[in-house]
Amino acid sequence: MKRIVNQAAAPDTSFADALIAWQKQHGRHQLPWQRTRDAYRIWLSEIMLQQTQVTTVIPYYARFLDSFPTVAALAAAPTETVMAHWSGLGYYTRARNLHRCAQQIVAHHAGRFPSDPETLVSLPGIGKSTAAAIAAFAFGSRAAILDGNVKRVFCRVFGIEGFPGQAAVEKHLWQRAEALLPARDIEAYTQGLMDLGATLCTRTRPACERCPMQSRCIAHASARTAELPARKPKKAIPQKSTVMLVVMHEGEILMEQRPPEGIWGGLLSLPELNRLSVASQDDDLHEQLALVLSSFGDIESVETLRGFVHGFTHYRLMVTPVQVRLRQRHAMLAQSDYQWRALAQISEAALPSPVRKLLGTLSDSVFQPL
Numbered sequence: 001m002k003r004i005v006n007q008a009a010a011p012d013t014s015f016a017d018a019l020i021a022w023q024k025q026h027g028r029h030q031l032p033w034q035r036t037r038d039a040y041r042i043w044l045s046e047i048m049l050q051q052t053q054v055t056t057v058i059p060y061y062a063r064f065l066d067s068f069p070t071v072a073a074l075a076a077a078p079t080e081t082v083m084a085h086w087s088g089l090g091y092y093t094r095a096r097n098l099h100r101c102a103q104q105i106v107a108h109h110a111g112r113f114p115s116d117p118e119t120l121v122s123l124p125g126i127g128k129s130t131a132a133a134i135a136a137f138a139f140g141s142r143a144a145i146l147d148g149n150v151k152r153v154f155c156r157v158f159g160i161e162g163f164p165g166q167a168a169v170e171k172h173l174w175q176r177a178e179a180l181l182p183a184r185d186i187e188a189y190t191q192g193l194m195d196l197g198a199t200l201c202t203r204t205r206p207a208c209e210r211c212p213m214q215s216r217c218i219a220h221a222s223a224r225t226a227e228l229p230a231r232k233p234k235k236a237i238p239q240k241s242t243v244m245l246v247v248m249h250e251g252e253i254l255m256e257q258r259p260p261e262g263i264w265g266g267l268l269s270l271p272e273l274n275r276l277s278v279a280s281q282d283d284d285l286h287e288q289l290a291l292v293l294s295s296f297g298d299i300e301s302v303e304t305l306r307g308f309v310h311g312f313t314h315y316r317l318m319v320t321p322v323q324v325r326l327r328q329r330h331a332m333l334a335q336s337d338y339q340w341r342a343l344a345q346i347s348e349a350a351l352p353s354p355v356r357k358l359l360g361t362l363s364d365s366v367f368q369p370l
Contacts (some may be wrong), residue, residue, distance in 0.1 A: 010221065011313075013182070015216070016189055019193065024188055027195040028199070032062065037139075042137045044064060044231035046133050052091075071105050071111055074102040075105070078098070079099060082099045083267055086350050097335075098124075102122045112294060116141075117131040117143045119132055119136075129150075132144055137190065140186060147194070147197075149194060150227075151173055152164075152234070153197045155173075155229035156206075157213045160172065160245060161230065208225065238314070241316060241320070243273035245273060245289075246362070248323065249323045250322065254340050255346075256337055265353060273288060286302060289324060296326070296330060296332070297326035300327040301324070305320075305322075307319055307320045308354070343359075344362070
């Protein structure tokens with residue numbers, strides 16, 4: 001089949017008109033962050049919706065607003081409390097940036113979100129597309145968005161070749177997004193792009209028969225909806241491994257406070273043998289454990305649990321959990337990154353989702369004092 005060659009197009013006002021009309025009649029109107037001009041609520045929803053489905057976000061959004069009803073309340077909250085509310089939502093850099101952004105809004109903008117997209121994009125965690133969405137929904141600003149759903153819509157409707165993550169393709173998409181901006185109804189237009197990509201022009205099995213762009217869609221006309229947008233070139237996914245320690249003593253579990261940056265930054269997690277270890281890899285597991293846990297207590301028993309795999313964006317982590325019971329434990333330095341937590345209260349902590357799942361799958365006997 002003949003490939004379609006892309007040429008820059010003149011502004012297409014009929015595209016925006018058709019999208020706005022469709023959104024007003026068929027788009028989503030009952031999402032909890034809609035029908036508001038509150039920039040705080042709009043910003044919160046936009047950050048949570050990055051790489052996360054609406055159905056997953058809704059309960060987290062509600063809990064955040066219950067605990068942090070204003071940007072000032074969020075800014076004043078302890079980091080651990082914010083991370084605990086985010087726990088399970090993934091991509092934890094978003095939560096750290098969310099907290100930092102709230103603090104900057106209070107400290108440098110008198111608790112008010114800027115209406116200018118260029119100022120918004122200078123704040124932590126707010127990219128160009130997110131800034132445009134906040135400006136459009138909160139202030140009616142005429143600014144272009146370009147998230148993953150919108151890229152897919154544009155690539156299919158206009159037959160845009162190449163992987164959207166490549167610089168040249170993304171530049172072309174931004175030019176297209178800005179050229180298509182309507183002179184009116186920017187809120188309905190922006191929401192329409194989001195709704196179209198999320199509900200009809202989906203990655204698999206797009207509902208072309210209900211799409212308002214069907215008659216103009218190049219991908220549909222050429223039977224190439226499965227090919228556009230082009231997929232990211234595949235490369236081997238690196239694999240890493242770690243041993244997680246479930247160290248128990250009298251109804252409490254040893255937890256590590258992760259550093260602010262890096263994997264699971266700012267969260268409580270289980271200690272990992274490779275992070276604790278000063279032992280030789282030639283030593284067997286029991287010898288390593290005896291050495292690295294000597295500062296925490298005396299080992300009574302060791303049991304290797306069923307392993308699992310956790311996928312990150314750029315690699316897969318093979319986790320081998322090892323349950324260790326201590327006969328007695330030693331006092332730790334006050335400044336230690338490690339702490340004992342009562343198991344009955346561990347569900348309230350800010351835990352990475354795989355750690356939360358691991359602890360949840362252990363039998364009830366694990367959670368009983370010796």
